[in-house]
Amino acid sequence: MKLIVYRLRFFRDGWNIFDFAIVFGTLVLYNSHFIAILRILRVLRVLRTISVVPSLRRLTIALFMAIPAIGSVTLLMALIFYVYAIIGTSFFGDLAPEYFGNVGLSTLTLFQVFTLESWASGVFRPIFAEVTWSWIYFVSFITISAFIILNLIVGEIVNNAQQLSEHAEEESKDMEQIKQDLKELKEMLREK
Numbered sequence: 001m002k003l004i005v006y007r008l009r010f011f012r013d014g015w016n017i018f019d020f021a022i023v024f025g026t027l028v029l030y031n032s033h034f035i036a037i038l039r040i041l042r043v044l045r046v047l048r049t050i051s052v053v054p055s056l057r058r059l060t061i062a063l064f065m066a067i068p069a070i071g072s073v074t075l076l077m078a079l080i081f082y083v084y085a086i087i088g089t090s091f092f093g094d095l096a097p098e099y100f101g102n103v104g105l106s107t108l109t110l111f112q113v114f115t116l117e118s119w120a121s122g123v124f125r126p127i128f129a130e131v132t133w134s135w136i137y138f139v140s141f142i143t144i145s146a147f148i149i150l151n152l153i154v155g156e157i158v159n160n161a162q163q164l165s166e167h168a169e170e171e172s173k174d175m176e177q178i179k180q181d182l183k184e185l186k187e188m189l190r191e192k
């Protein structure tokens with residue numbers, strides 16, 4: 001129906017093209033297992049709210065602007081994981097080989113500790129029962145990875161969102177100034 005009403009203007013909107021591709025693909029792939037995948041893709045229309053709500057759009061733009069900095073933070077985080085995985089394998093490899101048997105297992109264990117998912121009862125307590133100073137290793141890793149690194153990521157996103165808000169505020173002030181100038185011009189033209 002939209003295609004009939006809008007004709008070629010229909011294809012100027014990206015969401016209309018997305019809808020057209022889904023509907024056309026469903027017609028072409030009728031009676032195949034790919035049709036379910038195409039129907040599931042229609043759920044992505046919820047993302048349209050990003051373009052409709054200005055504050056959500058600004059937040060999404062800030063998130064995408066932060067990707068290069070997040071990449072740098074991720075690289076720093078990978079280095080921290082690697083260093084701690086080597087230390088964990090060296091210190092706790094013989095004591096808990098299921099968690100620290102090699103660098104790969106250590107990295108996986110550190111990811112569990114990083115997410116704070118049952119790390120205390122599953123990983124820390126058995127090791128702490130044998131090596132009492134192991135708390136230094138775990139607490140320092142959690143402090144560096146879970147708190148500092150994640151705060152760097154959140155801080156970068158918030159910084160970009162603040163810059164976008166300031167830019168939008170400046171544009172708003174510029175528009176108000178332009179409106180005021182136009183109003184003055186109209187008044188001057190009326191007087192003449």
